[in-house]
Amino acid sequence: MHSSRSGIPQRQTARHPEQPSAPPAGLKTLSGCNVKDAAPLLGWLFRRVYDRHGCIIGGVTEVLIDASLDARWLEVSEQLAVNLGQRRFLIPVEWVADQHEDQVFLHVGHHDLTARQTPEDAAFVHSPNNSLSGS
Known part of the structure; x- marks a missing residue:
């Protein structure tokens, strides 16, 4: 607890991590990878995602990966x-x-998430040209 200027203790509330507005640049989509690179990560797709309260959020439709896959x-x-x-x-x-x-299962609640407004506003594009293999 911290004290305010008046000397009255003020409670600190637990903060939820803020959801970034977009992923960092340089990530690729799993759907844009070749099969060999994508195979170990395919298990993420179509899984049901639940918030910390057990409420369903939806299903995984894409995975963004870094250069290390x-x-x-x-x-x-x-x-x-x-x-x-x-x-x-x-x-x-x-x-x-x-x-x-x-x-x-996530460690955040559904109310902590911010929906993307349109598919075009993300920092990635669903495209075979986004392959990590360069082919």
């Missing part, structure tokens, strides 16, 4: 009502608290 970010799509489309979230892998078979 390590997963760094997950793109998670939340299906909305029919014909309303999807909201997508970019979630740092560091926010994953646990994994079981086809489920991923």
